[in-house]
Structures are given as C-alpha cells and as structure tokens.
Amino acid sequence: MTMKALFVYGTLLRHEEHHEAYMKESRLLAKSAWVNGKVYDTNHGYPACVPAETGTVYGELYEVTDDTLNKIDVLEGGYDKQEINVMTDQGQMTAVTYTVPKQKASTLKEIESGCWKAYKMWQQKPSSFYYFAYGSCMDDARFKLAEVDHHFKQIIGGGVLNGFTTRFTLVRPDGSRADMVEDGGETEGVLYKVPFDAIHYLYKREGVYEGTYRPAFVDVNIGDQIYEDCLTFLVLQKSEEIAPPAHYRSEIEKGADLYLSEVFRKKIRSHMDSLMKP
Template identity: 85%
Template sequence: MKVKALFVYGTLLQHEEHHGAYMKDSRSLAKSAWISGRIYDTGQGYPACVLEEKSTVYGELYEVTASTLNKIDFLEEGYDKQVVDVMTDQGLVAAVTYTLPKQKASSLKEIESGCWKEYRLWQQKPASFYYFAYGSCMDDARFKLAEVDHYFKQIIGGGALNGFTTRFTLVRPDGSRADMVEDGGETEGVLYEVPFDAIRYLYKREGVYEGTYRPAFVDVKIGDQIYADCLTFLVLQKSDEIAPPGHYRSEIEKGADLYLSEAFRKKIRSHMDSLIKP
C-alpha cells in the first residue's frame, strides 16, 4: 500500500474534530511542523491555507496511506491538493497538503499567528488552561517579582513529554535560554493549570510578539494520565547550543529539584555542564 506524508493544520490536527475519524491509522512524523503560507478562518469551524513565502503556517506531519488520503480528498473537496516543503526540527520533508487559491481567501479573516489551535484558544477564552514549563518558569522567583505568582498556584506536577528533548538554542550575550527540540527523545517539565488571564503575562515573558518563542501545544503525561493540548513555547530561531547563565540555570535546577524525576535532574545537569560557556 502506497504511503505518503501529509501536512495538516486544522481539523485533522490531533484532538481536533476530524482527527479520530480520518487519522487514526496514520503515523506521526512531527508534532512541530510548519510550511510557508498563511491561514484564514473560513467562519465554518475550520481554517484554509494559502501558500505564500513570507509567512508561516504551523501544523503536524503524518505518514498516511493512499486509502487514508483518498478519504481526506473527499473531506477537503474544493481545496487544491499540493506537494509542499514541510519544515521540522529534523529537516525538510515533501508532503501533501490542501490549500486555497489566494483570491478565494481575500474576504476571510487571517489567523496572524499561523496556528489554528492558538487561534481557537484565544477565541474560546476558557476559564483556565494547562501550561507546560520546562525552563525558568519551573521556578516561581520571577513570577513573584512580576507580582503574577497568584496565577501559578495550581501546580499539577512534574510531567513527561515524549518526542522532545530540552536544549539551549536561544543564544543571548550572557548565555543561552531553554528550548525543546523534536528529536525523538523525552523531556520533563512542570505542568500548571492557570487562569486565562495568565496568557498575557506568558506571551510577554516569552517574547511571542517579538518573534522569540512561539506558542505550541503538547500532550503531557503525569503517571497514567495524559493532559492534552497543553500550551508551551518553542524557540523560533534556533542556534547551536551554548551554556545558560548561572542565574537561569539556578531557576531550572530549583524547579527540577521540586518536581522532576531524579534521572531527569541528573540528565539536564550533565547536559548543561557539557555546554561551552559564552
């Protein structure tokens, strides 16, 4: 049976409306994937993508069979089926996706973040959401300094994230900051349940509007329970790793010592020790 790669960005994403019915037999290739383009809200409960070089659409990459793709062809009737270059942390992959001609999107509302899940979170404004911290936000020191620590009192616990490894790819003059790279590894972090009002602080702290980190959604495991679509933040422009500064490392270690496994604490300390200092 012929197998192809498929890039999805809307209702076929994991946990979205059509994922279970259409994607259940497909294999995930990348949970963090993106293409050059823009997405728009059709007003019908799903987005549309237009290919364009200067903007980015975020989604997921799957290995699908020809049979699955035939079913999706009917779902995406009226869209153009195209092969595009999909970027992942492991390199470029050619994949099929479904797009609209630019003129057909002229009257639609653009989703400026390029991310359907993020757009829906802001639309729905839930009373609370899950936030997965893996860097300095595992510690509450800067929450207190910013007088927002009341947002972060509901700590679910230390959780594991499959498929990603904590790295230090955001380089600054005094050293690096943490990132997660999708390389098939496993990392740990602290899962919070926070009120929706906390999102403004998190976006500011993570430099979302300046293009430093971007919002992403991950499934976090604590014990036997999976917490789906937890908000986290990934570095946009990744550089070669260097060591983090002492104050930043201290925040990571304080949070890790409180909530994360001994094996992971040893691993992250060893990794930070191995990095070249700026």
C-alpha cells in the same frame, strides 16, 4: 501499499474535530512542523492555508495511506491538493497538504500566529488551561517579581513529554535560554493549571509578539494520566547550543529539584555542564 506524507494544520490535528475519524491509523512523523504561507479563519469552524513566500503555518506531519488520503480528499472538497515543502526539527521534506488560492482568502481573517490551536484558544477564552513549563518558568521567582504568582498556584506536578528533548538553542549575549527540540527523545517539565488571564503574561514573557518563542500544544504524561493540548512555547530561530547563564540555570534547577525525577535532574545538569560558555 504506498505511503505519503501529509501536512495538517486545522481540524485534522490531534484532538481536533476530524482527527479521530480520519487520522487515527496514521503515523505521526512530526508534532512540530511548519510551511511557508498564511492561514485564515473561514468562519466555518476550520482554517484555510494559502502558500506564500512570507509567513508561517504550523501543523503536524503524518505518514498516511492512499486510502486515508482518498477519504481526506472528500473531506477537503473545495481545497486544492498540492505538494509543499514542510520543515521540521529534523529537516525538510515534501508532503501533500490542502490549500486555497490567494483570491479565495481575500475576505477572510488572517490567523497571525499561524497556529489554529492558539487562535482557537484566544477566540474561546477558556476559564483555564494547562501550561507546560520546561525552563525558568519551573521556578516561581519571576512570577513573584511580576506579581502574577497568584496565576500559577495550581501545580499539577512534574510531567513527561515524549518525542522532545530540552535543549538551549536561544542564544543571548549572556548565554542561552531553554528550548525543546523534537528529536524522538523525552523531557520533563512542570505542569500548571492556570486561568485564561495568565496567557497575557506568558505571551509577553516568552516574546511571542517579537518572534522569540511561539505557542505550541503538547500532550503531557503524569503517572497514568495524559493531559492533552497543554500550552508550551518553542524557540523560533534555533541556534547552536551554548551554556545558559548562572541565574537562568539556577531557576531551572530550583524547579527541577522540586518537581522532576532524579534521573532527569542528573541528565539536565550534565547537559548544561557539557555546553560551551559564551
């Protein structure tokens, strides 16, 4: 049985409309994957990707069988199947994906975030959503300072995210800020249930429009329960890790001490101690 890598960015994503029927037997290679190009809303409930030198389309990378790919060929009738370079936190690889030529997308609305799930959230404006914080947002000090703490009162608890490790890859003059890197590890953070209005503050705080962090969606475990498609934010331009500044480290430790496991608290303190100061 031959296996191929497949990059998906729309209805084949985990928890999206066609994932269960077509992808449930396929092995996830990367939850955080991206390609060069632009993505558009077809107005039919699914997106279309146009390969391009500029722009980024975010999705997931899977290992699929020829049989699965043949079934997806039928689903994606009208799209072009092509090999494309896919980037992940572990490096670049070649995968198959489904695209349309530029002229076919000329009348369609571009999804500027490059992320179908984020676009859908902004379109649908759910009354509330889950937000997974793993850095300074585990503490409420800056929520209070910005007078938005009323949005973050409903704390579900400390949660576990599989496949990712907390790292400090966003370098600033005074030190680093937190990130999560998909390296097969495990990390912890605080899960909030927040009203939709909180998204405006979160996008601003995380510098989404300036290209600092990007929205991403992850499944978080708390006890025996899995919370699906929780919004979080990942660093776009990752640098070599350096130590965070004292004020930022303090916010992480305050939140961790309240909600996260003792094992993780020791691990994150030890990791921050090991990093070179700027």
